Amino acid sequence: MLKRVLVLFVSLLFLFVFAACSSDEDASSTNDGAEADDTTSEGTEIDTTPVTYTFFNAASPGKDIDTNTTRIGKILEEKTGVNFKLEHIVGDMNTKIGVMVASGDYPDVVIPDAAIDTMLDAGAFIPLNDLLEEHGPDLLEAYGDYLDQFTMDDGNIYYIPFGATVNEHIPNPNIDQGAFWIQRGILKEYGFPEIKTLDEYFDIIERYAEENPQIDGMNVIPFTGLTYDWRFFAFSNAPNHLAGYPNDGGVMIDMETHEASVYADSDYAKRYLKKLNELNEKGLLDRELFVANYDEYLAKLSSGRVLGFFDYGWQFGDARNALRDAGNPDREFMALPIVLDEDIKDQYLDPPAFTGNRGAGITVNAENPERIIQFWNELIKEENQKLVLWGFEGEHYSVDENGLFYRTQEQIELAENEDDREETGMKTFEWNWPRLNGTFSDGNAVEPRRQPEVALASYTDDDREYLEAYGVQTFAQLFSDPDERPWYPAWSANIEQGSDVQIFEQKSDEIVRRHYARIVLAEPGDFEKEWDDFVAEYRKLDVDAYEDFFTKVVQARVRGEW
């Protein structure tokens, strides 16, 4: 009896140990397989034997598919033999990349997004310089102007960023960036007035709210904003824009001296908060401004009873679609370039920018990395970029006799259809792969939405009514053109993990969040006191060091050192 029990347990024990070992063996055997594959594929210049690489994207969640299941992916596979097995992030980026680095178990291609320093520190990426020289002539050409922006101090290129502007920069005809938004029916009701300053903006909202206290039987929300979690910047960035600066992050950069200064405790911020404080006193401010989460915020915007708010266009696309579907065009929102004073020139539109510190890199685990470069090189060619961004000719776009691309109403709808975009691969390759921006050599915009013909065709009759009333062709024309800022955007500077600058950002974020809420909701009599409290608390941090850091970054970039 005893013996039998003993045998049972000993064998169980062995089982445990074996289970642990065998999983290791599995992993190594697949590696062997990959190697065996590769030995056969050496030799010829462009080798098209099928090969599948793993591709991990930490920048955004998405569908985990094989690229060759899409139409564009198939075309590219035919030319290069390369297929990618995509995997997207679930959960926290830093944790995922951290684990990856700690185990050394890398997929072949990784987009580490903001955790890129961790990957570089660990030596996870291979230098691409020689590979690009040999296998990526089109890549080098497309990224030519920007190469020094992502060449590291050791002279090596470790990753390829996305969206190199070639030829001409075309501004977006619609506003997907920051703006003060207003329910456009208000403008119509009062005869399309020109609204430039914050005072005018709030005056017209106040007037409308008094005359129309209810919409669809519910109380109107005259002014609200987005303050939830990391999206709080959509609230705290407003003073910067009101002062006539684009979104450089936590600092404003002086156009002359190129010095960075924080604006959180600036006079601009104070004036904005004072205004909100007054609104709150009059009962015009959303009472749940600092409490609502992102979903509640979107629900509010979609309900059609919000009259105005500040936000970045890309954050409330869902609400915008919902309003459009609701079929009441006057309840839709229109973006206005509001500034504090009459003489400030608005700078809401982004200057042409290139984010040089994000990208896709090839890891040390990838066998035959030149195959990946060959694939990317194929992808960046204009003909394929047209497929990725415009789709298939005749299906997603047409060409007129002058070679100009346009889309008919059905084509616009097809190109917006998510299922179709997935099937063609337009959704897969649209970003997170080497990509162009600007215009093609034939003059067409790289991005259809930036092509004036497409933008105009997608406007409804109601949209046109507003455009005509203000004498513009696109909604972006209400805004001033962006001035040249060669350092833009300053926020893309590489801030070292755990550095004082990073700790400053975390701490100041906390202070701003806490105090802004208190200041706005304070009794008007306490406003000054609350403001002084905030400034005192804020200035306890090492603000100068933070400003110095960005001043140095900006000045280096102006000198051309990225």
Place this chain on the structure above:
Amino acid sequence: MSLQQTTTPVAPNPIKPKVKPTGFKLFIKKCKEQKVLLLMSLPFLIWLFIFRYVPLYGWTMAFQDFKPARPIFDQEWAGLEHFEFLFTNARFFEVLRNTLAMSLINLVLGFITAIGLAVLLNELRNLSFKRIVQTISYMPHFLSWVVAASIVSYALSMENGIINIVLMKLNLISEPILWLGVGEYFWGIIGGADVWKNVGWNSIIYLAAIAMIDTEQYEAAEIDGASRLQRIWYITLPGMKPVIVILLIMNLGYILESGFEAQYLLMNPMNMDFAENLDIFVLRYGISMGNFSLATAAGIFKTVVSFIFLFSANAIAKRLGEARLF
């Protein structure tokens, strides 16, 4: 099986009583007697060692400026720098206060409501009604906090949150309250939400404890003329006492775990002074900044505090002559 081997209380030789073995000898003797049991527990000991003790070497991270993927020799040693950052940060003590407060509220409320519910359920005579109540009460336990927090936040909303509506209709308040906008309410909200979510689940173990009580005791008490309340007070509660004490000791060990999701999801700029707890602090300054060393340092601190609580609770139970953990 081999039961006889393990239980031999009678001395083998009654004529010449052997001196009872002590110390190491006793240990060896016992081991021999119980070798089967020992063998049976061996795999679990190995498991415990591999998964609970070996990873402790990661604590070295707390004393380094840890960079992933580098062998331990290449790490830069930082001494107590990370502990210093923790203990000199004014925010840390606020965070600690919030953690302890929410933990204690959860502990006390959790115990009282779960025991109360178990006792009440036990008194129910209608079986199907009892089942329905039990099912409904433990349903929310299976919701993830992400969903639960949304429900809580909608229930507390000013516009058409059920809490405000009920209070208004009862004329308890004259205008809706912005519950999540007042920091002082936050601990209560978390406590309440936790009770709503977990009370049914937590009561299950007490129901089991009640089921262990000999029904003859109740019959005897009934014959002696004990009322219902007296039966609860003198039979049910004392019968549950060992379970209650054990659970209390175990939960005290988790005193610095006030939960994470609920606070994180219900936190906003207006209540963050009361909402931010240790886990959120560690997330913000440690993990999301890639500072694993700081996160580890905070983890060590938590472990030490947990140990202190666990041992002192156990010692108190021992002194009071109650059931205890070890």
